[in-house]
Amino acid sequence: MTKVVVVGGVAGGMSAASKAKREDPSLDITVYEKSGYISYGACGMPYVISGQIPKLEKLLARTPEKMAERGVTARVNCEVTEVDHARRRVTVRDLASGKTFGDAYDVLVLATGARPVRPKLPGVDLGGVYTLRQMEDAATLQEAVARGAKRAVIVGGSYVGLEMAEAFSEAGLEVAVVERLDRLLASFGPVPSKLALEELEARGVEVSLNTEVLAFEGEEHVRHVLTSRGALEADLVLVSVGVRPNNELAKALGLTLGPAGAVVTDAQLRTGLEDVYAVGDVTAVHHLVTGSLAWVPLGDTANRQGRVAGEVIAGKEARFRGVVGTAITKVFDRTFATTGLTPEAASAAGFKAKSTTTESRDRAGYYPGRHPIHVTLVWEEGTERLLGAQIAGYGDAPKRIDVVAALLFGRASLRDLADLDLAYAPPFGGVWDPLLVAANVALE
Amino acid sequence: MTKVVVVGGVAGGMSAASKAKREDPSLDITVYEKSGYISYGACGMPYVISGQIPKLEKLLARTPEKMAERGVTARVNCEVTEVDHARRRVTVRDLASGKTFGDAYDVLVLATGARPVRPKLPGVDLGGVYTLRQMEDAATLQEAVARGAKRAVIVGGSYVGLEMAEAFSEAGLEVAVVERLDRLLASFGPVPSKLALEELEARGVEVSLNTEVLAFEGEEHVRHVLTSRGALEADLVLVSVGVRPNNELAKALGLTLGPAGAVVTDAQLRTGLEDVYAVGDVTAVHHLVTGSLAWVPLGDTANRQGRVAGEVIAGKEARFRGVVGTAITKVFDRTFATTGLTPEAASAAGFKAKSTTTESRDRAGYYPGRHPIHVTLVWEEGTERLLGAQIAGYGDAPKRIDVVAALLFGRASLRDLADLDLAYAPPFGGVWDPLLVAANVALE
Numbered sequence: 001m002t003k004v005v006v007v008g009g010v011a012g013g014m015s016a017a018s019k020a021k022r023e024d025p026s027l028d029i030t031v032y033e034k035s036g037y038i039s040y041g042a043c044g045m046p047y048v049i050s051g052q053i054p055k056l057e058k059l060l061a062r063t064p065e066k067m068a069e070r071g072v073t074a075r076v077n078c079e080v081t082e083v084d085h086a087r088r089r090v091t092v093r094d095l096a097s098g099k100t101f102g103d104a105y106d107v108l109v110l111a112t113g114a115r116p117v118r119p120k121l122p123g124v125d126l127g128g129v130y131t132l133r134q135m136e137d138a139a140t141l142q143e144a145v146a147r148g149a150k151r152a153v154i155v156g157g158s159y160v161g162l163e164m165a166e167a168f169s170e171a172g173l174e175v176a177v178v179e180r181l182d183r184l185l186a187s188f189g190p191v192p193s194k195l196a197l198e199e200l201e202a203r204g205v206e207v208s209l210n211t212e213v214l215a216f217e218g219e220e221h222v223r224h225v226l227t228s229r230g231a232l233e234a235d236l237v238l239v240s241v242g243v244r245p246n247n248e249l250a251k252a253l254g255l256t257l258g259p260a261g262a263v264v265t266d267a268q269l270r271t272g273l274e275d276v277y278a279v280g281d282v283t284a285v286h287h288l289v290t291g292s293l294a295w296v297p298l299g300d301t302a303n304r305q306g307r308v309a310g311e312v313i314a315g316k317e318a319r320f321r322g323v324v325g326t327a328i329t330k331v332f333d334r335t336f337a338t339t340g341l342t343p344e345a346a347s348a349a350g351f352k353a354k355s356t357t358t359e360s361r362d363r364a365g366y367y368p369g370r371h372p373i374h375v376t377l378v379w380e381e382g383t384e385r386l387l388g389a390q391i392a393g394y395g396d397a398p399k400r401i402d403v404v405a406a407l408l409f410g411r412a413s414l415r416d417l418a419d420l421d422l423a424y425a426p427p428f429g430g431v432w433d434p435l436l437v438a439a440n441v442a443l444e
Numbered sequence: 445m446t447k448v449v450v451v452g453g454v455a456g457g458m459s460a461a462s463k464a465k466r467e468d469p470s471l472d473i474t475v476y477e478k479s480g481y482i483s484y485g486a487c488g489m490p491y492v493i494s495g496q497i498p499k500l501e502k503l504l505a506r507t508p509e510k511m512a513e514r515g516v517t518a519r520v521n522c523e524v525t526e527v528d529h530a531r532r533r534v535t536v537r538d539l540a541s542g543k544t545f546g547d548a549y550d551v552l553v554l555a556t557g558a559r560p561v562r563p564k565l566p567g568v569d570l571g572g573v574y575t576l577r578q579m580e581d582a583a584t585l586q587e588a589v590a591r592g593a594k595r596a597v598i599v600g601g602s603y604v605g606l607e608m609a610e611a612f613s614e615a616g617l618e619v620a621v622v623e624r625l626d627r628l629l630a631s632f633g634p635v636p637s638k639l640a641l642e643e644l645e646a647r648g649v650e651v652s653l654n655t656e657v658l659a660f661e662g663e664e665h666v667r668h669v670l671t672s673r674g675a676l677e678a679d680l681v682l683v684s685v686g687v688r689p690n691n692e693l694a695k696a697l698g699l700t701l702g703p704a705g706a707v708v709t710d711a712q713l714r715t716g717l718e719d720v721y722a723v724g725d726v727t728a729v730h731h732l733v734t735g736s737l738a739w740v741p742l743g744d745t746a747n748r749q750g751r752v753a754g755e756v757i758a759g760k761e762a763r764f765r766g767v768v769g770t771a772i773t774k775v776f777d778r779t780f781a782t783t784g785l786t787p788e789a790a791s792a793a794g795f796k797a798k799s800t801t802t803e804s805r806d807r808a809g810y811y812p813g814r815h816p817i818h819v820t821l822v823w824e825e826g827t828e829r830l831l832g833a834q835i836a837g838y839g840d841a842p843k844r845i846d847v848v849a850a851l852l853f854g855r856a857s858l859r860d861l862a863d864l865d866l867a868y869a870p871p872f873g874g875v876w877d878p879l880l881v882a883a884n885v886a887l888e
Contacts, residue, residue, distance in 0.1 A: 058810040300868040328867035366502040396840035423772035424744040
């Protein structure tokens with residue numbers, strides 16, 4: 001009987017374990033998860049903290065008990081501290097008891113994920129300075145809000161920061177966002193950056209761009225955030241300045257690391273070391289637009305990788321083809337989406353890139369409840385190959401980014417986009433869909 | 445100076461005229477439109493009749509005055525009754541004055557559209573028995589509702605019939621729908637058929653399936669609809685049993701006619717007769733899934749064809765690649781969408797077709813306001829080539845049909861769909877998008 005040990009039991013690791021067991025019930029699978037929870041919807045945390053989702057436990061997709069019913073052993077609060085691959089053994093520390101034990105494996109899956117960057121600033125270890133990644137973090141923030149925190153400062157204006165700005169605001173806190181760059185949502189391109197700023201300010205969120213955080217001040221508990229533009233009052237700080245792969249075990253195993261120190265795998269999620277796979281946020285992925293390795297840690301990607309790894313481990317043919325960099329985020333009533341490359345990223349990747357932004361409506365011009373929708377298209381000059389798109393709008397309308405994501409998989413052109421036969425009825429868009437409007441403008 | 449005459453000034457004809465003039469301002473373009481309006485959003489009519497859109501005139505995208513400013517002459521209430529192509533002349537009847545006049549052309553565009561079928565049943569010419577196609581029809585129905593009609597019977601359960609069932613119901617009428625087949629929305633496949641029936645019945649609309657209409661009864665004004673299952677009271681009847689191309693001029697010109705008598709064109713919208721183009725509902729289109737000609741009259745297709753014809757007439761290179769048969773419709777709170785072939789249509793087209801339907805959610809499982817979404821995928825056995833999809837859900841969620849529409853253009857497979865990198869955040873779908881769930885189930 002083949003013994004599989006999976007290190008990390010959230011998205012990628014648990015998907016790999018579940019899929020492998022379903023495909024080959026003879027496998028003996030144990031998952032070790034360092035935190036107290038497996039298989040949770042981390043992307044839902046802001047909506048628990050805002051109060052929209054009543055209980056944190058709602059985010060749990062599976063529990064160790066449920067996994068046991070399916071024949072997979074999942075142990076929480078268990079950190080794998082060492083791997084002896086020559087002897088195919090892991091050392092595990094039970095964080096509850098403090099005891100250490102060993103386990104054997106034939107196949108190892110590294111799904112160790114990523115962790116938030118905690119900048120080495122004065123006062124960063126004060127009470128009230130948080131990061132958000134695991135269920136425990138969300139519970140801590142929930143408690144801080146419940147204890148009556150009045151004013152939150154969010155360090156970092158990427159999508160997690162902005163989702164949390166909305167969450168704290170919905171929970172009744174005053175919110176300030178501090179961003180080092182000259183724009184919010186930098187990875188979504190210039191139009192979302194501008195409109196997200198408008199939306200936050202309209203909702204009373206104080207935004208400081210081009211602002212460096214210098215220190216956190218207070219006695220035991222944070223009271224002020226010192227920035228390059230002065231001090232901001234805070235009784236709660238969320239530091240959201242990016243994540244880094246948990247690559248310590250990978251390093252110790254001597255695995256090949258790529259961008260940001262993420263593990264390089266082949267399309268079967270093999271690491272190059274026999275019988276060692278890696279999935280999820282700890283891995284680099286093949287970016288189908290640039291053709292290069294990239295680090296784009298996202299839960300849906302982790303799930304898809306885990307599924308493929310599970311199939312491969314069970315002896316099936318499967319392949320993870322890579323990503324095109326699709327993402328979507330809600331900031332109050334606004335929705336921002338991106339796929340492929342922004343104009344800036346396309347130039348940085350060496351493309352002779354052109355782009356255009358068109359504004360249209362997400363319903364027929366005469367249909368009630370319509371909103372503006374901005375579509376940015378990015379393409380390669382000359383070949384007119386599509387390189388990316390960004391959409392800013394309201395509600396579900398920007399989810400049509402997926403049409404461009406589908407086209408990027410097939411290296412389609414602007415012309416291909418313009419020629420699509422998309423669904424039309426007045427409640428869902430204009431007779432020229434916003435994507436077709438954008439493609440036609442780009443072609444002109 | 446080249447003189448262009450366009451016969452028909454709604455979607456296809458007006459798009460051709462506008463685009464040709466923009467691309468080559470030296471063109472002399474006259475559009476003759478038989479009805480009293482040009483360039484109207486016919487798909488918006490149900491929402492005017494329901495009262496959601498306050499005025500019928502809101503549906504007008506352009507007026508003859510606006511077109512004149514752009515250098516295009518558009519004459520309404522002018523029916524082209526004859527074409528003498530040897531002499532390049534049309535005969536036009538001014539329906540207001542009853543006078544007839546002639547006009548010359550170098551290039552002729554047939555955009556004569558389609559008209560509703562009016563079955564030859566006893567009493568079909570009674571007052572109160574209507575069809576809906578043109579602005580005048582919508583105005584008549586608006587008046588009938590305003591005069592206090594209490595009970596509407598709709599003959600035909602395709603999407604127009606159901607959109608009108610909603611419209612009349614929203615306007616406060618009692619509504620009954622009579623359908624000859626054993627299901628509603630037949631062109632959307634079995635799941636939408638079933639769910640549309642549920643929705644209508646939940647909204648108090650009386651639906652009679654497998655029911656033949658035999659006659660309309662009343663003195664001057666209709667009072668009853670006699671059916672194979674008894675009589676239905678009515679003080680307003682909408683007959684919505686399909687449309688036929690207005691192909692009389694095309695026939696007189698000896699043009700090649702295809703399915704349903706629609707005009708066959710090449711990818712440049714040429715009819716085969718020199719300098720004669722055809723666009724819009726009067727034409728057959730290349731169906732990219734079956735590879736055959738099909739008649740799929742839709743306003744957005746007409747616009748895209750018109751644009752291509754306009755470019756070609758102006759001497760540009762352009763090509764209309766065809767359709768995959770994408771459509772979407774709202775029935776009260778439900779939304780139904782289709783692209784490509786339904787399971788039934790795929791078999792009828794000679795494919796060895798398989799299909800599966802999966803139910804998932806349009807938001808993350810823990811996110812408030814989520815609704816069920818049903819995705820049917822249709823593929824070819826063996827090759828796993830995607831042949832079509834149908835989606836039934838709520839709000840904008842089924843608009844993701846466009847992702848499959850994009851894939852059908854590129855002859856993609858189930859595997860391609862499963863491998864897509866789609867946008868995920870809890871307010872917009874599960875971590876496995878409903879399309880990915882469906883593709884994964886289909887592959888298993």
